[in-house]
Amino acid sequence: MTDADLRAAVPQVLSALVRRGAEFAAAEDAVQEALVEGLRTWAADPPRDVRAWLVTVAWRRYLDAVRSDVARQRREDIPPPEPVEVPGRDDSLQLYFLCAHPSLTPSSAVALTLRAVGGLTTRQIAEAYLVPEATMAQRISRAKRTISGERLDAPGDVGTVLRTLYLVFNEGYGGDVDLVAEAVRLTRQLHQAYDHPEVAGLMALMLLHAARRPARFSSSGALVPLASQDRSRWDTRLIAEGVSVLQAALAADRLGEYQAQAAIAALHCDAASAAETDWVQVVEWYDELVALTGSPVARLNRAVAVGEADGPLAGLTALADLDPGLPRWAAVAAYLHAAAGDTATAADLYTQAARAATNTAERDHLQREAARLRGATPPGGG
Template sequence: MDEVLLRSLTPSVIGILVRRGADFAAAEDAVQDALVAAVRAWPADPPRDPKGWLVTAAWRRFLDATRADAARRRREDVAEEPAPGPGPAVDDTLLLYFLCAHPSLTPSSAVALTLRAVGGLTTRQIAQAYLVPEATMAQRISRAKRTVSAVRFDRPGDVATVLRVLYLVFNEGYSGDVDLAAEAIRLARQLAAAVDHPEAAGLLALMLLHHARRAARTASDGSLVPLAEQDRGRWDTGAISEGVAVLQAALARDRLGEFQAQAAIAALHADARSADETDWVQIVGWYDELVRLTGSPVVRLNRAVAVGEADGPRAGLAALAALEESLSGSAGTGHPVPRHAAVAAYLHERDGDLALAARLYAEAARKAPNLAERDHLTRQAARLNARRMR
């Protein structure tokens, strides 16, 4: 059974049913039933036209469900008009991207629905990836499907929203039997091929360049390896070459966006043969572009690190102080920018203040979003405290 083929056909088959008159929830349920039937039937009797087989099987299941509901007879009459078959050659995958990234959905629901409808993953696989019970994920997906069932596509969708949903999928990483980072790259390839938008290419390039470093990010014991300490011989040169080529083509269109700028920074890291050869001056320039494009405090935080590498730790700390001053009116307790304490710790360590750096690493560890990062930051604090005791 070719699972990749089934997953690639899923959005197109759902789209055909939607265009024939099925609402999204009913279409998605019917296609999932058809996929189960395909898993059972195809090994013994593979179809000559897999897409046509799935469309026919899903359409029959939709009609059966419609007939069973007397309150929906009028819709059943409309639904029976098209004949079974593959249907018109239209960009159904793109339609589903926009549907799953509908602004009425929360980011987590949009991601789950995208993985289910566009990615073709089962509820169990998505639940495993998010480390939540299958029943919890089923409820989340059901609510999302109900939310978008009445959405009409009489206007173009928002590509920027779709890109952000895919970026969220990529940043989830992977767990269980579903590699969400690889899945996000597969979906980003589809989107970049379907839309004439440089930021779609920028996102694909960014994913490829980050994913190229994946094998070197963790040690054999599972601990995190910082970028500067990674074995660059373990980086995927094929993914780097592809990412750089995709990025160059996007930048040549002179319509810069934040994903292209982020990809340019990743490309500069990938181009350096060692950490010492990193072109930090260019990286600061790209962070300046990102600040101009987004105004994001997180971008400004990362820029402070780059400034510290390009011009020395005191310059980095000055950039960090400027960020803190601009955010001094933020409500709530603690610093509003994630990983602020970790960046401050790094810069203070480079500046020679080991005691303050150790305290800041410990503070950052308490706020870390996951166990691996918490362990890494705790180790950094312990390392500095050990150095101070010598």
């Protein structure tokens, strides 16, 4: 069984324990202990049914933990488990909703989803988010305590689940866990189990963005903006799959924000170059997205599209209604001013945007743009 297969089995095993009455936090600990035991012993004596083995061992570990805490829980007489029955996909599906519970903060929901649904270790999650393992362990423990009284069969909010998965995707990757690939894997699993056009919309959006990923950075690690990317490096297989998933979702005629974003991404992927992009359609899809969400970020991106479709002055007019305090407002304003020929203002805005950048690659790119417009050599020799 591959690592991916093993991680896919985790939510089914965990849901089996919770379904039998196990408290979520204790059940999750028991599943992790069973995984460790399995990896230690399977090389010499692999089980015929890995999932059934994990359910049996995890349940025993759970019972042992309960019985060792007699004074607090009074659970010594828990009956032996019924014959093992590996749960179906609907049980594991509910874990998505439980781990993305509205009472959790976004960071806690992401961490718990990666741990309980994704099957990642605390160390792997901590490395992916570039935080100490102890910090991540505390975050996960708090999240488990928060939802400890929630039932597995409680109705869930698919919007919260999708936002959580999108947060995972947007974090990128780090350590030995590729969060982009992990988000795609989990969303694909959700898409296969849950017939909802917005689930399909997010699946398509992730696939289309992931397809462009090989061209996002140069060989030296510099960020490459969309207009300058080598499109021959885009993954055409992922693009075809993303477009197919999107078309099926749009056919349901229940438009949502992820479908609209995926439609914009599909238009970019369909163009042989930035100049050949159907910017008029992109603006139309941003109009749909703004109508659905009212999102200032969507309006910010729409200003860029308007600048491409109708000229930079039109883009600046669209930008004028937005709060300059928005993240990346200065970068968008710089781009449009540069396109309009006002290089001095654009250089100042790029410098301002660089100071507010949240990651090194983005900051370096913005500094290079400012230096280019000033005719200077950027820091580090460009």
